[in-house]
Amino acid sequence: MKITDVKVWLVQGIKYNWTMIKIYTDEGITGVGESTNWPGSPMIEAATKHAGKLIIGMDPLKTDYIWTKLYRDLNWVGPFGVSMCAISGIDMALLDLKAKKYGMPMYELLGGKFRDKINLYANYWFINGGHTVEDYSKQAQKVVDAGFKGLKFDPFAHTNYFYGEEGTGASSTMALTPQEMDHAYNIAKGVRETVGDDFDIMIETHAMLNAKTAITMGNRMADLNITWFEEPLGPENHDMLKAFRDRLNPEISICVGERHYTRHGIRPVLELGICDILMPDITRCGGPSEMKRMATMMEAYNVLLAPHNPNGPLSTLASGHVCASVPNFFRLEVMFTDVPWRDTIIDTPLDIKNGQLILSDRPGLGVDLIEEEMEKHPGIVEISDNFYV
Numbered sequence: 001m002k003i004t005d006v007k008v009w010l011v012q013g014i015k016y017n018w019t020m021i022k023i024y025t026d027e028g029i030t031g032v033g034e035s036t037n038w039p040g041s042p043m044i045e046a047a048t049k050h051a052g053k054l055i056i057g058m059d060p061l062k063t064d065y066i067w068t069k070l071y072r073d074l075n076w077v078g079p080f081g082v083s084m085c086a087i088s089g090i091d092m093a094l095l096d097l098k099a100k101k102y103g104m105p106m107y108e109l110l111g112g113k114f115r116d117k118i119n120l121y122a123n124y125w126f127i128n129g130g131h132t133v134e135d136y137s138k139q140a141q142k143v144v145d146a147g148f149k150g151l152k153f154d155p156f157a158h159t160n161y162f163y164g165e166e167g168t169g170a171s172s173t174m175a176l177t178p179q180e181m182d183h184a185y186n187i188a189k190g191v192r193e194t195v196g197d198d199f200d201i202m203i204e205t206h207a208m209l210n211a212k213t214a215i216t217m218g219n220r221m222a223d224l225n226i227t228w229f230e231e232p233l234g235p236e237n238h239d240m241l242k243a244f245r246d247r248l249n250p251e252i253s254i255c256v257g258e259r260h261y262t263r264h265g266i267r268p269v270l271e272l273g274i275c276d277i278l279m280p281d282i283t284r285c286g287g288p289s290e291m292k293r294m295a296t297m298m299e300a301y302n303v304l305l306a307p308h309n310p311n312g313p314l315s316t317l318a319s320g321h322v323c324a325s326v327p328n329f330f331r332l333e334v335m336f337t338d339v340p341w342r343d344t345i346i347d348t349p350l351d352i353k354n355g356q357l358i359l360s361d362r363p364g365l366g367v368d369l370i371e372e373e374m375e376k377h378p379g380i381v382e383i384s385d386n387f388y389v
Contacts (some may be wrong), residue, residue, distance in 0.1 A: 001101075002026045003060050006052025006090075009371070010045050010379025011312065011345060014338045017041035017205065017379030018312035019048055019085070020345070021324045022369055025060055031097025032369045034314035035089025036283045037081065041379055044085045047074070051086040057111045061101065063094045071262075084261045084284055091287025096364035103363050106318070110292050110325035118320045118329075118357040121150030121200060122336035123310055131157060133183075133190040140194045142194055143336055147354035150200030150227065150331055155187035156180075156217075181213070185220055192224045195274045200227040200331065202255070207234040211244060219249045228255040228277055238268040245274050252254045255279050258308035260284045260362075260379045263294050270301040277330060281308040282319045291319070295326040304330040311335075313346050320357045332357065345373045 005024040010017045016038035023031045035048045051070055058066060070090060074083035099109045107113045122143045130139075136153060143151045156176070176184070191201055203226050205214060214232035222228065229252055233241055233252050245254060257278040262285060266278060278298055282291050295305045305328055307319040316334055322330045334352070343349035346367040351358040360366040 001029070001060060003055050003058050006055065006093075006326055008045055008048045008052065009369075009374045010041055011374045012339065012377045012379050013312055013342075014040050014335055015310055017045075017095045018315075019044050019089060019379075020312065020314065020369055020374060021052070021089045021093045022088070022371075023052075023055075023095070024133055026183075027096055029101050030368070031060070031092030031093040031095070031100065032314060032365065032367070033089040033091070033096060033287070034283050034312050034318070035085040035092075036311040036315060037085045037281075042381055043082050045379075047082045047086040050074075051090050052332045054222075055090065060094050060097050063091065063289060066094060067091050067286070069147065071286075074269040080261060081247065081259070081284060084286060088283045088285065088287040088290070091289050092282070092314065092365075095288050096318075099364040105359065105361050105366065106288065106364055107324040107359065110288065110322060113324040113359075114327055114329070115324055116359045118323050118359065119317055119331050120148060120334045120352065120355050120357055121152055121202065121306075122148045122355070123152045123333050124336040126145055131187075133186050136187045137190045137194045137215055144186070144195055144199070144335070148336075149198075149355050150332065150354040151191075151195070151203055151336070152202035152230070153187075153191065154204040154358060156205055157223040169252060175213050176209070176217075181220070183215060184217060188221055188224055188226070192226075195295060197225065201269055202227050202230055204230045205232055211240065215244060215247050218252055218254070219243075222249040222252050224345045226252065228253040228275075229300040230279075231258065235265075238272055238274065241274045242272045243270070245272075253277055255306065257281075258283070258284070262290055265299050266294055266297065270297065270303060273301075275303065277304045277306050279306050279308040279333075281311070281315075282322065283311055283315050285299070288318050291322045292325060295322065295328060299326070299328045302328075304328050307332050309333040313367070314369075316350060317359075317367065320359055321365065326357055338363060339377070341373065341377050345370055345377070 021033040
């Protein structure tokens with residue numbers, strides 16, 4: 001079998017464009033994947049198309065060989081994150097194709113399943129405004145009513161995305177005023193009171209706080225029994241992350257990983273004992289093959305897998321198949337608020353019931369892309385400065 005073509009589409013999603021892929025072969029078997037990331041979707045689209053050209057004529061069943069070749073060949077293609085997105089999407093599509101070739105779900109290709117119902121947590125996100133305690137609490141109640149048992153939100157979003165501009169909150173030092181810190185705490189407290197005690201709440205910071213503010217707020221939220229404090233600092237300095245861990249209340253878990261690429265990127269995080277939950281993103285970290293390898297590495301350090309996934313439907317399915325195949329799975333992220341066409345671009349909608357993703361036994365990811373539906377929702381090229389608010 002030989003790869004004959006690789007097609008790439010940009011599709012508009014709720015937060016950013018989805019980058020969708022389809023690989024074709026001379027035997028008529030195809031595979032679908034996703035290499036979504038934000039921002040710079042046109043860069044990711046270009047890198048994915050370039051990676052696709054590199055694999056034309058190759059045997060699609062040699063998935064590890066192709067992964068390794070692309071990893072070594074694409075180190076020079078733009079920022080490392082861009083090339084890793086391309087590799088991730090190609091890997092996903094190849095594994096989908098390979099599993100379809102052998103008539104098995106992707107989780108069987110990854111070693112078999114520990115579970116077929118994947119516990120989710122809801123990422124709820126406000127497109128415009130909505131940063132009062134009441135706004136967050138109302139949205140949290142919607143998540144509870146939908147049957148979820150966990151949610152993630154950013155109580156600092158009212159301050160930290162326009163730092164440095166007059167009248168917009170946080171300064172260029174990413175510090176919050178006492179009033180802003182009080183407001184963030186009250187948001188988290190209001191959500192906890194809404195969802196009750198038997199519910200996971202994850203606090204997002206997007207690494208937008210300075211270390212002093214992050215430590216202060218992390219410790220302050222300890223009495224709310226939060227499940228984790230996410231990305232309190234960026235991924236660039238593992239020693240600083242360790243220093244943060246050492247100064248944080250031991251009852252607070254921190255979670256990082258959405259910007260840590262491959263097993264090599266998480267090695268110092270594991271060796272330094274920085275966190276007990278890691279959240280690699282399947283469209284960034286190297287695809288299902290690499291996420292499986294990362295999860296196995298994490299298991300050796302007794303660290304749980306909770307994939308980052310504010311992406312499209314293929315990312316959700318592929319993450320679910322990896323989560324099914326490992327013993328150290330915790331929760332998988334899913335967008336609670338999404339575009340209405342999310343399930344129309346695939347031939348079988350995501351099966352989400354009571355806060356769980358139900359995996360089918362159909363071959364591969366269990367779905368195919370619908371080209372005409374994707375083309376009804378072309379990705380936007382320009383993203384405004386306040387797209388996250």
